[in-house]
Each structure stands twice: as structure tokens, then as C-alpha cells.
Amino acid sequence: MRIISGKYKSKRITAPKNLPVRPTTDMAKESLFNIINNVFYFDSISVIDLFAGTGNISYEFASRGTEEVHAVDAHFSCIKFINQIANELNFNITTYKSDVYKFLEKTPLKADLIFADPPYDFKEEQFLKIADLVFERNLLNEEGILIIEHSKHTDVSNHPRFSYQKKYGGSVFSFFEIEEQ
Numbered sequence: 001m002r003i004i005s006g007k008y009k010s011k012r013i014t015a016p017k018n019l020p021v022r023p024t025t026d027m028a029k030e031s032l033f034n035i036i037n038n039v040f041y042f043d044s045i046s047v048i049d050l051f052a053g054t055g056n057i058s059y060e061f062a063s064r065g066t067e068e069v070h071a072v073d074a075h076f077s078c079i080k081f082i083n084q085i086a087n088e089l090n091f092n093i094t095t096y097k098s099d100v101y102k103f104l105e106k107t108p109l110k111a112d113l114i115f116a117d118p119p120y121d122f123k124e125e126q127f128l129k130i131a132d133l134v135f136e137r138n139l140l141n142e143e144g145i146l147i148i149e150h151s152k153h154t155d156v157s158n159h160p161r162f163s164y165q166k167k168y169g170g171s172v173f174s175f176f177e178i179e180e181q
Contacts, residue, residue: 001056004030006042006063008089013059019078021053024117024149028168032147033060035166035173036113039145042066045112046141050100050130055082055093057115062091070111072096072103104133112144120151131159131176146176 001023003011015021024032036042043065049058052071055078061069071082071093079097086093096103100116116130127150133139134146145163148156152172156162161176 001054002026003059003063004033006060006065008059008063011063011089013054013056013085015054015081016077019054019081020075021078022120023054023056025169025171028149028171028173029056029060031166031168032173033064040112046070046110048072048107048109048111048114048139050103050114050116051118052082052095053078053117055085057117058082058093059085059089059091062086062089062093067092068111069093070096070109072098072100074099101129101133104130104137104139107137107139110139110141110144112141114140114144114146115149116147117149120154122150122154124154124156127154127156128159131156131161134176135161135178140178142178144178148174148176150174 046068047061048070050072052073058069058071079095082095152170156174163175163177165172165174
């Protein structure tokens with residue numbers, strides 16, 4: 001994997017082979033960050049990266065100047081790797097070794113952007129539960145966005161806060177927003 005833009009543009013990061021992950025492809029990540037770049041200034045937002053895995057998405061935000069990045073993953077080996085890279089690159093990434101659902105149920109954090117990249121083999125209800133918890137717990141700041149990455153075989157468009165989706169190969173990014181008052 002590589003960092004696409006920012007302070008560490010083009011930096012390659014090699015994750016250990018034993019991590020239980022499926023990193024977002026560079027093509028899909030670049031497209032996603034082009035969308036985000038049109039909505040937010042990276043240096044003025046807070047981010048929560050759920051199912052952080054290798055930290056691929058967290059590093060991209062940090063490289064682009066995001067000061068408040070929170071990475072959540074249930075696997076100790078993933079958290080250890082994210083901490084290692086964050087230390088090497090002097091990134092301000094706070095890690096949490098936790099089941100994502102438990103984290104969402106208990107966290108006092110709020111963010112401008114929450115990104116979730118759960119396993120593609122999750123059932124539709126498991127994807128929708130992420131959105132439910134984010135909105136029930138009011139975890140997004142005003143004008144915040146939840147983005148869930150999933151396979152093209154999963155449909156989450158029936159969630160009441162679903163806004164739109166973008167497809168890149170076999171990956172889909174579904175965007176969810178706070179209701180306009």
C-alpha cells in the first residue's frame with residue numbers, strides 16, 4: 001500500500017502478511033479522497049477510522065494534515081502495526097483495540113468524518129448496525145459524514161440516513177449524512 005498525497009506522498013508501507021485485513025485498493029482510496037477533498041479541509045477535521053486494519057486510511061488522513069485521527073480495530077496485531085507506523089512517521093493517530101460495535105456504544109468521541117471498512121462478508125444488518133449506532137449515539141459533528149466501504153453485492157441504500165454511493169471495481173463507498181433540520 002502507499003500514501004497517495006500529503007507530507008508522505010508516494011510512501012510505500014508494507015504490512016505484515018499475518019494481519020487479518022483487506023486494505024482498500026490505491027485506486028479506490030484515491031477516488032475516495034478526491035471526494036472527501038471536495039467536502040472538507042483535511043487540517044480542520046477529526047476522523048474515526050473503524051475496522052482500521054493496516055491503518056491505510058488513517059495514514060492517508062494524517063499525511064494530508066488531519067491532526068485528530070482515531071483508529072479502531074479488534075486485532076492487537078493491527079493496532080500494534082498502526083502504532084509502529086504512526087511513531088515512525090510522527091502521525092498523531094490514537095488507537096483503540098476494541099470491537100467496533102462496543103466502541104461505538106461507549107465512545108464519547110465525535111468526529112467530522114467516520115470511515116468504516118468492515119469485512120466484505122458481513123451481513124447487511126451488520127453494515128446497517130454501524131450506521132444505526134453512529135446516528136443513534138450522535139457521533140458525527142454538524143455536517144459530518146459516515147462512509148462505509150462494502151462490496152458491490154451489499155446494499156445499504158435503504159438506511160434512512162443513506163445519501164449516495166460511489167462504485168470502484170468491486171468496492172462501493174456508501175455515504176450517510178445527518179438529516180437536514
